Amino acid sequence: MLKELQLAIDQGHSAIVIKFNLSNWSQVFEQETESSFKSVRFIELSASRYPFLPWLISLLLEQACRLMPSSFLSAKQLSFAAGRRSYLILRNIKKLNQTFDLIVAHNPQSFYPALVASKKFNAKLGIDMEDYHPGETNNKSLSDKVLLLLKHTLPHAYYISYASPCFYDIVNQKISLNRTKQIVLLNGFPSTDFTLKNSHITKLSLVWFSQHINGGRGLEPLLDAMADFSDQVELHLIGQLNPTFDRNFVKGKKGIYIHSPKSQQDLHEFLCDFDIGVACDVPVNLNRDLALTNKIIAYAQAGLFILATHTKAQDKFLHESALEYAQVKPEIASYYSALKKLLNQKIEFFHNRENRFKEGQKYSWDNLREPLNKIWSE
Secondary structure, eight states, rough: OHHHHHHHTTTOOOOEEEEOOSSSSSSHHHHHHHHHHHTTTEEEEEEEEHHHHHHHHHHHHHHHHHHHHHGGGGGGHHHHHTTHHHHHHHHHHTTTTSSEEEEEEEEHHHHHHHHHHHHHHEEEEEEEEESSSSGGGHHHHHHHHHHHHHHHGGGGOSSSEEEHHHHHHHHHHSSTTTSEEEOOOOOOOGGGOOOOOOOOOSSSSEEEEEEETTSSSSHHHHHHHHGGGGGEEEEEEEEEEEEEEEEEEEOOOOTEEEEEEOOHHHHHHHHHTSSSEEEEESSSSSHHHHHHOOHHHHHHHHOOEEEEEHHHHHHHHHHHHOOOEEEOOSSSSHHHHHHHHHHHHHHHHHHHHHHHHHHHHHSSHHTTTTHHHHHHOO
């Protein structure tokens, strides 16, 4: 969304952003980001229980609509079932009294409100499929409701952008979108975020990042495999560390380093210090199998060798690329074998860093944004 916002400003547009205050560790980064967009108006809604009455209404609507059969629900009610923030967005759209040319939505709770806004303001509707939302849950009833919501909203979009080619494929299998412009828009970042740095042939350094360092992200077998390599390999984890995960899998282990969450630009600069980027996602649901995470693109742009697990999206992306990578099963033995092989080859891939960095620039936002730039300029 930030990259789209910058693109809008670069094209000379004014913009309003409706966002939620989550009242957590990310708030300081959001405030820093907002201060850099001085010409943009941010409308901040509360995601907490205050004010209480709107929150209570949104909660009751969400629960009631999730209990009802999908066939009984209107598009509006399906939106409430997708999440309570849909109601809160709708309330505030009614308060807007200016004109707009384009409304862009980034998650399923905002798709229906964005459709309502596009009709109210006679504006084009853009929808960004950051995930395959029906596949984010293993709850079949909720998954069916979200898919039905997509069928009600996506065909009305002027354009749809997809963060993974696999999202494009599955959406077009499920929904007829004959008159909608569609583009695959990988989650690349500005090339200026990354710097080519010289490698120092000492310990092999691995890096992984996410908002949260927690279970279910595929880290467990890698952490266990690290035990025999702590004098030769370092693993750096960036994110908010869950205390239980720390106690069960991290605490007391050598060679594991924890770093607090960073702003996007600081994160990308920091990634350039490492040798290998770890993309260890496991397909615990359909979305995780189809998603191409932002981390794998960031690793490529930073010039890192990529160590990735097998998912449908990662297999497709890596096999079709000219990037340097190795793939593993989410098992201790597989990581152990991979680390042993990488240690034997470390001098070779240290020397290939410049080539990897150049190859990674193909995935910079400077290049990837052109299809969206063209649509917005029409």
